[in-house]
Amino acid sequence: MTDENDRLLPIANVWRMMKKILPPNAKISKEAKETMQECASEFICFVTGEASDRCHKENRKTVNGDDICWALSSLGFDNYSDIMLTYLHRLREIHTQRAKQQN
Amino acid sequence: MRQPGAYSNLLSGGKMGPHSLPLARIKKIMKKSGEDVKMISGEAPIVFSKACELFIEELTKRAWAMTLQRKTRTMHKEDVAAAVMETDIFDFLVGLVSHTPNPSATLES
Numbered sequence: 001m002t003d004e005n006d007r008l009l010p011i012a013n014v015w016r017m018m019k020k021i022l023p024p025n026a027k028i029s030k031e032a033k034e035t036m037q038e039c040a041s042e043f044i045c046f047v048t049g050e051a052s053d054r055c056h057k058e059n060r061k062t063v064n065g066d067d068i069c070w071a072l073s074s075l076g077f078d079n080y081s082d083i084m085l086t087y088l089h090r091l092r093e094i095h096t097q098r099a100k101q102q103n
Numbered sequence: 104m105r106q107p108g109a110y111s112n113l114l115s116g117g118k119m120g121p122h123s124l125p126l127a128r129i130k131k132i133m134k135k136s137g138e139d140v141k142m143i144s145g146e147a148p149i150v151f152s153k154a155c156e157l158f159i160e161e162l163t164k165r166a167w168a169m170t171l172q173r174k175t176r177t178m179h180k181e182d183v184a185a186a187v188m189e190t191d192i193f194d195f196l197v198g199l200v201s202h203t204p205n206p207s208a209t210l211e212s
Binding site: 005006007008009010013014016017018020021022025026027028029031032034035036038039040041042043044045046047048049051052053055056061062063064065067068069072075076077079080083084087088091092 | 123124125128129131132133135136137139140141142143144146147149150151153154155156157158159160162163164166167170176177178179180182183184187191192193195196199200
């Protein structure tokens, strides 16, 4: 069970995201939720691997948000990549604003 | 390294909303993806939290379409597998959905 805690996203969180898409009377088997959990973890590993390869080629040690966005695009998730780049840009803007306020 | 909490606080309650997935868990999974992955910026798990949401939503939508084709309203593992098979960008999951052991049942060799 400890291994599951390390390598899988919490099933309750996964289920909550699935529910947003599904009609109220939809039923999901436990196996389907578990499969979705496994797929989500595999997605993270797959994209991270691609991002990490890029870092390695560029002699960088730290995988950052830009690397994730690049990897998403490289692996065919172009629509995600566009959304994530906007999200990342906004995230950095907020961080900069907060840093200025603290100074 | 900045704590993920610093970023979480920046985003929660704002337009971007709180994170739907635990950042520490995402980071653990990222580290398990390969020995090369040693250092991860604070923003990377946050980006993944959103990206995973998009991924789960898309796979769920496609799997549900398979469920409806079977004229039922209960999604099964096979519907998720069928959605993976028919979507090119989900090719990396083919091995997983074909061979995922059922944790609820006896393990097969």
